[in-house]
Amino acid sequence: MHDRDSLLLHWARRISGDANLQLTLISGDASFRRYFRGAGLVWVDANPKTEKNHEFVRNASALTQGGLLAPEVQAVDYEQGLLAVTDLGDTQLISCLDSHNVQAWYDKAIALLPRLGAVELALDPFDEAFMAREDSIFPEWLLGHRLQLTLSESEQQLLADTFSCLTANNLAQPQGVMHRDFHSRNLMVCGGDSPETSTLAVIDFQDMVIGPLSYDLVSLLKDCYVRWSDDVIEQGMRHGFATLSEAKLLAEIDYGSFRRHADLTGMQRHLKATGIFARLCHRDGKSGYLKDIPRTLGYVVDVCRLHGDKYPVLSRFGVWLQSNILPAIERVGASA
Structure with a gap:
């Protein structure tokens, strides 16, 4: 297993409380972020060396407060670059x-x-x-x-x-x-x-x-x-x-x-x-x-x-x- 895959999986198991949780890859995107689904959430591998995780969390909160539907951050590890957010489905x-x-x-x-x-x-x-x-x-x-x-x-x-x-x-x-x-x-x-x-x-x-x-x-x-x-x-x-x-x-x-x-x-x-x-x-x-x-x-x-x-x-x-x-x-x- 890729090092960051393993890192995300172990973190997700700890956050979810499910020691047997398995994550399913959804997609990557034009950045270096990758997205996985499990336990009703989307788990994001967002390496802090390349991704703006503090800005994402801050902006997500502001958008929601402004009456817009956006992923809500349920958990975050800024040091490792790991996030758990609400699942908005797959339909672009x-x-x-x-x-x-x-x-x-x-x-x-x-x-x-x-x-x-x-x-x-x-x-x-x-x-x-x-x-x-x-x-x-x-x-x-x-x-x-x-x-x-x-x-x-x-x-x-x-x-x-x-x-x-x-x-x-x-x-x-x-x-x-x-x-x-x-x-x-x-x-x-x-x-x-x-x-x-x-x-x-x-x-x-x-x-x-x-x-x-x-x-x-x-x-x-x-x-x-x-x-x-x-x-x-x-x-x-x-x-x-x-x-x-x-x-x-x-x-x-x-x-x-x-x-x-x-x-x-x-x-x-x-x-x-x-x-x-x-x-x-x-x-x-x-x-x-x-x-x-x-x-x-x-x-x-x-x-x-x-x-x-x-x-x-x-x-x-x-x-x-x-x-x-x-x-x-x-x-x-x-x-x-």
Whole structure:
């Protein structure tokens, strides 16, 4: 038995009081966490060398107090990186979505955003320094490690100017608590199998920060793992804007400005995500996310085309992506 498997099993037996308890592996995820089921709970192997266990426990409590359904922590060993949390089942929202019901499900998810944005937590700000760290992932891991590209001075300047534009956009928006990974794989469907009969639970929330309130909405609607029609995205954007406005979280911003903010916010997120997908492959040996890179960059190209007139740097960046980067991605393919 793997050392950490044995460590978790012995801890679970002690916590549960069942000396014969057996754990069944549920899954791993994009991090180094692994999940097991037993005695009515989910047992988490979350190595403290890589995982934010203190933040997870703190945020779980705050989300629950804010009226959101989230895993409740029943026991934790911070030193060893072991947790026991309530079991929310196996049904991720992504498995329920189709072209006929996606709007109803998304409306249900959007209804969570005012409560999420208003959660009372002292969190790090999604500020210029934070975004600079995120922005470095795209050139280092996708352009460098994955595509083996060396950028010219003009290309480096184009990248710097593009990220400067996106950073200014994110800082100029109404701010609040943001999940940072609010999408259909991190929402669990509980208690039913339809939008009318179920409750959505939030998971994977240890990375929450204070940042632009459009971030989680665009993360949901422009999902890295599934793409819906422009009509679905537009309807969701309008519904999200109305929902956040009614909660008095958006001040006096109009829909046109909000949509533009959200699109650029999504672009910053999607560039980071493509770098993370490459890093998961080349650093962590997880190649399954490579297939999501073209879809995710497709959102970026769309934003550059849609808003290039107002932001000429985005127009130049979009042309560069289509001319240089997308063909290189096609050449290397989706295998490790």
